[in-house]
Structure formats: structure tokens, C-alpha cells
Amino acid sequence: MQPQEAYHDTTNDPAMVLRTVDFRRLADLIERRAGINLPQHKMALVAHRLQRRLRALKIATLRDYCDFLLTNEQAEAEMPHFINALTTNKTEFFREPSHFDFLTEVALPDLHSRRHYNSALPLMAWSAACSTGMEVYTLAMVLAEWNETHGNLPFMIHGTDIDTNVLQDAARAVYHHEVIEPVPTALRHKYLLRPRTSSDETIRIAPELRARTRWGHLNLMEGGSPSDRPFDIVFCRNVLIYFSKETQQLVLESICKHIVPGGYLFVSHSETLNGLSLPVKSVAPSTYVRL
Numbered sequence: 001m002q003p004q005e006a007y008h009d010t011t012n013d014p015a016m017v018l019r020t021v022d023f024r025r026l027a028d029l030i031e032r033r034a035g036i037n038l039p040q041h042k043m044a045l046v047a048h049r050l051q052r053r054l055r056a057l058k059i060a061t062l063r064d065y066c067d068f069l070l071t072n073e074q075a076e077a078e079m080p081h082f083i084n085a086l087t088t089n090k091t092e093f094f095r096e097p098s099h100f101d102f103l104t105e106v107a108l109p110d111l112h113s114r115r116h117y118n119s120a121l122p123l124m125a126w127s128a129a130c131s132t133g134m135e136v137y138t139l140a141m142v143l144a145e146w147n148e149t150h151g152n153l154p155f156m157i158h159g160t161d162i163d164t165n166v167l168q169d170a171a172r173a174v175y176h177h178e179v180i181e182p183v184p185t186a187l188r189h190k191y192l193l194r195p196r197t198s199s200d201e202t203i204r205i206a207p208e209l210r211a212r213t214r215w216g217h218l219n220l221m222e223g224g225s226p227s228d229r230p231f232d233i234v235f236c237r238n239v240l241i242y243f244s245k246e247t248q249q250l251v252l253e254s255i256c257k258h259i260v261p262g263g264y265l266f267v268s269h270s271e272t273l274n275g276l277s278l279p280v281k282s283v284a285p286s287t288y289v290r291l
């Protein structure tokens, strides 16, 4: 698990004071570009997170950064850094484990029995806001395990995110050993590689799992899919909470277009599809089947 970010009091440094009017300009911009809704109480957090960008660009004050971002034609090159700075990337292996139990006990047997999967084409899974990849590698472990006991279900997992930094981490597949605590011991031995030296505190994901993954930059606000083929399983967890209801509707409408009828959609237990109009039916808590 990544450390929680502390709120930072910036009021003693005049350059770092984010005025309400500028906060609103930045909040409007990030919502337009990434869908992320920033309530007023996140003002200090935003000011803190942008400090590194000011140093990198040698910009003296948050006010100047704001002006640069909103009025300068060259600011488009800064946009990915601005977005990366304001995303929240907290993730874990086996986060919300009941989803993975549901996959093993219900979804995979169901998908396997309804095969069209007799074909050589792999089962398609998508983590639609994958952060540093732990959700994707958890899925890979669960699918590989299912294959060991139930036979051959070839699979491919796509991980996408708007944040270009986390995608690099995901593709590198190297993690601090403390984050593997939620991974069951038997799976650790099989799928996580220990370092050669005892001073090295990292683990690596086994190559046979990495070979089943693909990574790509995808902004959910822009729709689209990381593959030409539709998906059997989509995880879109812990990202909808940052979006307004209208944005949730647009994002999920688009995702549903890329799920096969009978395919599964997982959102977080802290997210709800209540009030949205989507071609899905609920089959378990925060778990849906595409109609």
C-alpha cells in the first residue's frame, strides 16, 4: 500500500498560497481534462502537489503557474505533468478481495462454459484505471491459478491509466516487498520473484504473468478502448469516486460498449451505479453483467 499523502500547510510561504480564484481555475481545468472533481477542501493538497512542477519549470508562484497553464500556448506540453500531479494512485494487491473470489467461483466458470472461448483467442480483461499495476497482476495471478485447476483459458489483461508515471511503474513490475503482504503465501512463491541479494527490498512479477499484460495511456474522459476486441472482464474501481454523476454516466456508457454481452464489470464497493442508466444488471455487490 502506498503511504497516505499528508495535507500540507502552505500558508507561510506567500509563493505557495493558492488563492480560491486560482484553485477554481485549476479545478475547472482538471475536471475538463480528466473528469477529476476537486472539492474546495483539497486546496492545500493541490498546492502541495504542484510545488514540484513549479520547481521543475522555475516558476516562482502558484499564481504564475496558473497563468502559464491557462493562458500560454506552450502549456499543452505541461498538461500531462499537471494531470500526473493531481491524480491519486492508491492501490493494493488483492484490493477488495471478494471480487477475486467472485471471479474464481462464478465469473470464470461461467465465461469458460459459454465459450466461444473454445477458440484460441484469449479471454480479454481490462483494468480501466490501473495505477501502478497491482490490480492487473492480481488478476493475472487469479487467472493463472484458475487455469492450473480448471484447464486452459488463455488470457490477456490490458491496464490503462491517464497518469503516465504509474504506467511506467506498472510495466516495470518491480515493487517494494512490503506491498505484497495481501498476496496469499502460495501465490507469492509461484508468481513473485525474490531479489538475489538480501539488501534488495524489491520483488518482481514473474515473466509468465508479465507476458499476459499490455499497458496503455487512456483517458476515460475520451472514451475508446485499448483493444479492437471486446472485453470479458472490466475492472473500473476506485476512479469513479473522483467523477461527477454526469461523467460517471459518460465513462461507463463508453466502457459498456467494449464489454461482450454476458461479460462482467466490477466497480469498487465504495462506488454505486445507482441513478445511472446502463446496459448492465447487478449480480453481486459492485459486480455487474453486461446485457
Ligand SMILES: C[S@@+](CC[C@H](N)C(=O)[O-])C[C@H]1O[C@@H](n2cnc3c(N)ncnc32)[C@H](O)[C@@H]1O
Pocket (backbone or CB within 6 Å): 033, 034, 035, 036, 087, 088, 089, 090, 091, 092, 095, 128, 129, 130, 131, 132, 135, 160, 161, 162, 163, 166, 218, 219, 220, 221, 236, 237, 238, 239, 242
Ligand atoms: C485510486 S487509483 C485506483 C487503482 C485501482 N483501480 C484500484 O482500485 O486499486 C485511481 C486511478 O485512476 C486514474 N485516473 C484518474 N482519472 C482518470 C481518467 N480520466 N482516465 C483514466 N484514469 C484516470 C488515476 O491516475 C489513478 O491511477
